[in-house]
Amino acid sequence: MVIQSPGEAFNCLMKNSRCFALLYGLVGCLVCSPVLAAWYSQETEKMGTLVRVEIWHQDAAVAGQLSAKVFAEMQRIENSMSPYIEPSLLSQVNRDAVRQEVSIDDELYYVIKKSLDYSLKTQGAFDITFASVGHLYDYRSAKKPSSQQLQAKLSAIDYRSVVLDETNKTIRFLNSNTKVDLGGIAKGYAVDQCIELLKQHGVTSALVSAGGDSRLLGDRQGRPWYIGIKNPRGDGNVMKLPLVDVAVSTSGDYERFFELEGERYHHILNPQTGTSAKNIQSVTIIADRAIDSDALSTSVFVMGKDKGLKLIESLANVSAIIIQGNGEVFYSSDLVRPD
Numbered sequence: 001m002v003i004q005s006p007g008e009a010f011n012c013l014m015k016n017s018r019c020f021a022l023l024y025g026l027v028g029c030l031v032c033s034p035v036l037a038a039w040y041s042q043e044t045e046k047m048g049t050l051v052r053v054e055i056w057h058q059d060a061a062v063a064g065q066l067s068a069k070v071f072a073e074m075q076r077i078e079n080s081m082s083p084y085i086e087p088s089l090l091s092q093v094n095r096d097a098v099r100q101e102v103s104i105d106d107e108l109y110y111v112i113k114k115s116l117d118y119s120l121k122t123q124g125a126f127d128i129t130f131a132s133v134g135h136l137y138d139y140r141s142a143k144k145p146s147s148q149q150l151q152a153k154l155s156a157i158d159y160r161s162v163v164l165d166e167t168n169k170t171i172r173f174l175n176s177n178t179k180v181d182l183g184g185i186a187k188g189y190a191v192d193q194c195i196e197l198l199k200q201h202g203v204t205s206a207l208v209s210a211g212g213d214s215r216l217l218g219d220r221q222g223r224p225w226y227i228g229i230k231n232p233r234g235d236g237n238v239m240k241l242p243l244v245d246v247a248v249s250t251s252g253d254y255e256r257f258f259e260l261e262g263e264r265y266h267h268i269l270n271p272q273t274g275t276s277a278k279n280i281q282s283v284t285i286i287a288d289r290a291i292d293s294d295a296l297s298t299s300v301f302v303m304g305k306d307k308g309l310k311l312i313e314s315l316a317n318v319s320a321i322i323i324q325g326n327g328e329v330f331y332s333s334d335l336v337r338p339d
Contacts, residue, residue: 042067046074047187049211056205070194077190081182094179101170109169111189118295119159125302131181132156133274142258144265150274153177157271188294191215212250215290219244232281249293251301252282268301277302279325286319
C-alpha cells in the first residue's frame with residue numbers, strides 16, 4: 001500500500017485480541033461508565049519531548065495529583081539517564097567509565113543490560129554506543145562530522161566495549177572514545193514506570209506518552225484507544241490504530257533532522273557507518289511494554305524492512321508497521337492489511 005496523500009488515513013486491525021474495532025463497535029454501547037468519572041489530561045515538557053498523561057478518574061483533584069506524580073517520575077528518570085544533564089549518573093558513566101569501573105544503581109544497570117541484550121538480538125543494529133559518533137551531530141545547527149572525524153570515532157561504536165559487572169553493579173568502557181546514549185530506550189522505560197505508578201494508585205484506564213512512545217492502560221471506557229501514525233512527509237496521520245492495553249512506539253526520520261545538499265541527516269544512526277540509516281521513513285512497533293517497543297522501533301529502522309520484519313516475526317506479541325522511503329507500507333503478518 002502506498003500513501004496517496006498527506007491526509008489519507010487507514011484503520012489497521014490486528015488478528016489478535018490486542019486490537020479491537022468490530023468488537024468494540026458491538027460492545028461499546030453495553031458499557032456503562034460511572035456518572036461522576038471523567039477523563040483528565042495534562043501535558044508538559046520532559047526528556048526533551050512532550051509528555052502527556054490522560055487518566056479516567058472520579059476525582060479531578062486526585063487525577064491532577066497523579067499527573068504530577070507521573071511528571072515527577074519522568075523527571076527523576078531524566079535526571080539519572082540523560083547524557084545532557086551534567087550531574088546525571090549516565091553523564092558520570094560517560095566521563096569516568098573509560099578510566100575505571102563506575103558504580104551504577106539497579107535501575108540504570110537494568111536499562112543498559114536491556115540495551116545490550118537488544119544489541120545481541122539485532123546483531124548490533126541497536127547500539128547505545130552510537131553516541132560515540134552521535135555527539136558530533138548538531139541537528140539544530142545543521143552540522144555533521146567531517147569524514148576525518150567520523151573515521152576517528154567510528155570504531156568506538158561497539159556495544160561489546162561496554163562491560164557490566166552484575167555482582168558489583170558496575171560499568172566499564174574498553175574503548176577510550178566510547179560514549180553511550182539511552183535515547184532509543186529510556187523514554188520507553190520511563191513510560192512503563194509511569195504506567196506502573198498509576199496502577200499502584202488504582203488507575204485502570206490511562207495513557208502515558210513521551211514523544212513517539214506511548215503505553216495504554218486498559219481501554220478507553222468500552223472503546224479502544226486510537227493512536228495515529230504520523231505522515232512522515234506531511235501533515236496529519238497516515239493511519240490510526242485501535243489499540244487496548246499495549247505499548248506503541250514510532251521512530252521516524254522526521255523527528256530530528258536537517259537537509260544538506262539534498263540529503264537528509266537524521267538522528268537514527270546506523271552503528272556500522274555512523275551516518276543516518278537509509279531507506280525507511282518510519283517504523284511503528286506494538287508490544288506489551290514500551291521499553292521493548294521503543295528499542296525495537298529503532299532497531300527495525302536500522303535493520304531495514306526485510307531483516308526487521310524477520311526479527312519481529314520471531315518475537316511473541318510484537319507487531320510492526322514500516323513506511324519505506326518511497327512511501328510504501330509493510331506490515332508484520334499478524335496485522336490485517338487495510339483495504
